[in-house]
Amino acid sequence: MYTFTFHRFQHSNKFFWRTHEAHHSGKEVDFLAGSRSHVVEIIINQTIEFAPIILLGADPAVMPIKALLDAMFGMFIHANINVKMGKLKYIFNSPELHLWHHANYLEVFHANFATKFSVWDYLFGTAYFPEHKPGNERENWGLYYDYPNDYFLQHAFSIKRFDEKKLLKYPWFRKYYYLRPNILKFFGKLFSRKKIGKAEVEKELV
Ligand SMILES: [Zn+2]
Numbered sequence: 001m002y003t004f005t006f007h008r009f010q011h012s013n014k015f016f017w018r019t020h021e022a023h024h025s026g027k028e029v030d031f032l033a034g035s036r037s038h039v040v041e042i043i044i045n046q047t048i049e050f051a052p053i054i055l056l057g058a059d060p061a062v063m064p065i066k067a068l069l070d071a072m073f074g075m076f077i078h079a080n081i082n083v084k085m086g087k088l089k090y091i092f093n094s095p096e097l098h099l100w101h102h103a104n105y106l107e108v109f110h111a112n113f114a115t116k117f118s119v120w121d122y123l124f125g126t127a128y129f130p131e132h133k134p135g136n137e138r139e140n141w142g143l144y145y146d147y148p149n150d151y152f153l154q155h156a157f158s159i160k161r162f163d164e165k166k167l168l169k170y171p172w173f174r175k176y177y178y179l180r181p182n183i184l185k186f187f188g189k190l191f192s193r194k195k196i197g198k199a200e201v202e203k204e205l206v
């Protein structure tokens, strides 16, 4: 209920949308999409989820069990799988409903806010459940505006809007922008060389 309300608020408030847009930025939605979040969003959501449990003085074992259930449910609702919930869809959230929440369509921008219990969406009239699916093209998913790929730039973007393509004219920005891809390229080459090296050694031994 509280996460539902906060999620709904994130979609209607310009300031809080900036803590949530990262979650919607993926052009491919699969079971890992649930872990794509702005750091402020993680802090607020986890406080909403866990503070009442701590304040009510629950057994410490409740925490890891709840964390496990949360993680599993998060993977489930974002999973790219064909689940048919039948009448249970009125109570429990599922990919059937939540994948629509990640679709790049205006009519679903204020729909399907539930995390675990879709019953809130049905009670508050925010459920969206058409017969068809969002589609398989990249433009069917994610945000309708340009959004940075880089994790830290995404956080910077939430504070101040910028066009990363325009910033590429600055050498310092280019250095940062290409740093991670270059490191990955470097390690990619390093490991592929090692593999070739090992294969060559084995060849010589035969
Ligand atoms: Zn959302």
Ligand SMILES: [Zn+2]
Pocket: 023, 033, 034, 078, 098, 101, 102
């Ligand atoms: Zn989601």
